[in-house]
Amino acid sequence: MVAMRHIRQNITITKEDLYALKTMREMLHDNINPFVGACFDNPSSCVIFIYCPKGSLQDILENDEIKLDLNLKYSLIMDLAQGMLYIHNSKLGCHGRLKSTNCLVDNRWMLKVTDYGIEKYINNDKNIQQGVTLNIVDVILQRLEKYASNLEELVDQRTQQLMQEKQRSDTLLYRMLPKTCADKLKCGESVEPEMYESATVFFSDIVGFTTLASKSTPIQVVDLLNDLYTCFDGIINNFDAYKVETIGDAYLVVSGIPTRNGKLHAGIIADMSLNIRNKVSQFRIKHLPNEIVSVRIGNHTGPVCAGVVGLSMPRYCLFGDTVNTASRMESNSEAQRIHLSEATYRALLDLGGYNTTFRAEIPIKGKGMMKTYWLDEKYARSPTGLMLSTFDNI
Known part of the structure; x- marks a missing residue:
């Protein structure tokens, strides 16, 4: 299973580019996501890395149902540091575009750095045209809107689960006691x-x-x-x-x-x-x-x-x-x-x-x-x- 990232079209591949791609292909480390290869033929231009099923570090941090304890946080930080140290000591010299979405987590909860060495092939014009048009207030409002939407969805899910659990408990109570008696007990009243x-x-x-x-x-x-x-x-x-x-x-x-x-x-x-x-x-x-x-x-x-x-x-x-x-x-x-x-x-x-x-x-x-x-x-x-x-x- 691999992950494909589409890249800019009409790229001219130089000798230095081929050397860098060969270097990436040979890079092997526990905290580096292996580079599989690249395709520069239009319209299917892409680079290919190994797929990590847990998703990115950003996905995990935004998931309220995943609770990261101190030991797991420390383990992820150490994996990131060792992966970056390996890249810095390699012929690439640096990552180029490190962020939480480029830090992937595999099935063993090991962090692997990905998207290294491909900064030249990624079209960043759209993103650059946007960190210009949006001021800090707009960014904050967008994040608040996203947070509120996620919170409403979470509240709806929890409310539905609560209602289902209440229905199950009521059904069990009505099997144990007559409904009139059960309703009084639920209201805190004594049954004479x-x-x-x-x-x-x-x-x-x-x-x-x-x-x-x-x-x-x-x-x-x-x-x-x-x-x-x-x-x-x-x-x-x-x-x-x-x-x-x-x-x-x-x-x-x-x-x-x-x-x-x-x-x-x-x-x-x-x-x-x-x-x-x-x-x-x-x-x-x-x-x-x-x-x-x-x-x-x-x-x-x-x-x-x-x-x-x-x-x-x-x-x-x-x-x-x-x-x-x-x-x-x-x-x-x-x-x-x-x-x-x-x-x-x-x-x-x-x-x-x-x-x-x-x-x-x-x-x-x-x-x-x-x-x-x-x-x-x-x-x-x-x-x-x-x-x-x-x-x-x-």
């Missing part, structure tokens, strides 16, 4: 705990998870849970429900919180449960394709208190007996069954459109005997009340 008179809580866990984990490496367990819960997340996005958290293989979702939706929350959670049950029946583990995955699901409806806990790593948490009862519904459920408390059963009965089966009056830890039900399916009815179809996948 709030009581909800009625909400429906969903709990699920994987049946035989310990056995599956014993057949898997830790990385495979993480991949299994990630694949399954990514599938769950996709389902939840279609419903007015909020995923509170996942703890191991346990999955906690609520509807009616933080957005109140009247009496619809029981139906929303029921529809979501049927979708999840249906999706799990189709799910396959990548490293254990012959293993069947099944989940236990439990739903309960009642009053819930919700609030943000923690400062350094805030979490949106649910509190109250409703959460505990929903957990008991799940732990007392069966594989691929949706276990309902009596409160959720009656809420679905008021909404209509769901097939349920009375399970039994069973002992629930901490609650005593409770009537519980299975959610079987959701159905559609004609205006006459006749059942038209049944389906699991809403």
Whole structure:
């Protein structure tokens, strides 16, 4: 790779010129940019030097993103001094037109002096006609205008980067907390705990998870849970429900919180449960394709208190007996069954459109005997009340 510099046309080459070009061709030094050759045939008159990819010293000094420490500055100064000393001790005697644009930097950050010995071939009339027409004030104004333009471009770039970073942080925050709570925290406001008179809580866990984990490496367990819960997340996005958290293989979702939706929350959670049950029946583990995955699901409806806990790593948490009862519904459920408390059963009965089966009056830890039900399916009815179809996948 070479760099070409166009030179004046109609140059008469003398014997002394040929001798100087031969001298330049033979000059070899670590801090001298090697001269390759020259062409004096019109219209392609040019001199050729080796190309340095880092550009000139002026380019580096004007680049605000390149920070030169003291050691690098000292190294560049020493390279320049050694290169000029070599030229002064050569048959050329002097450089002739040394400036920062004629000091190049290679890939190893070594400075190399270039454009030596070609002063005769460079047309400087244009430049000379200009250091006459421009006074010092004009030069300063030009530099200020260029600096302001570069500064505006830099500010625009930094602003765009800041906005992109803010958008990423907001997206992450909204995944961790409800938007209303996240917006208050961003404004420096505290999030007070709030009581909800009625909400429906969903709990699920994987049946035989310990056995599956014993057949898997830790990385495979993480991949299994990630694949399954990514599938769950996709389902939840279609419903007015909020995923509170996942703890191991346990999955906690609520509807009616933080957005109140009247009496619809029981139906929303029921529809979501049927979708999840249906999706799990189709799910396959990548490293254990012959293993069947099944989940236990439990739903309960009642009053819930919700609030943000923690400062350094805030979490949106649910509190109250409703959460505990929903957990008991799940732990007392069966594989691929949706276990309902009596409160959720009656809420679905008021909404209509769901097939349920009375399970039994069973002992629930901490609650005593409770009537519980299975959610079987959701159905559609004609205006006459006749059942038209049944389906699991809403």
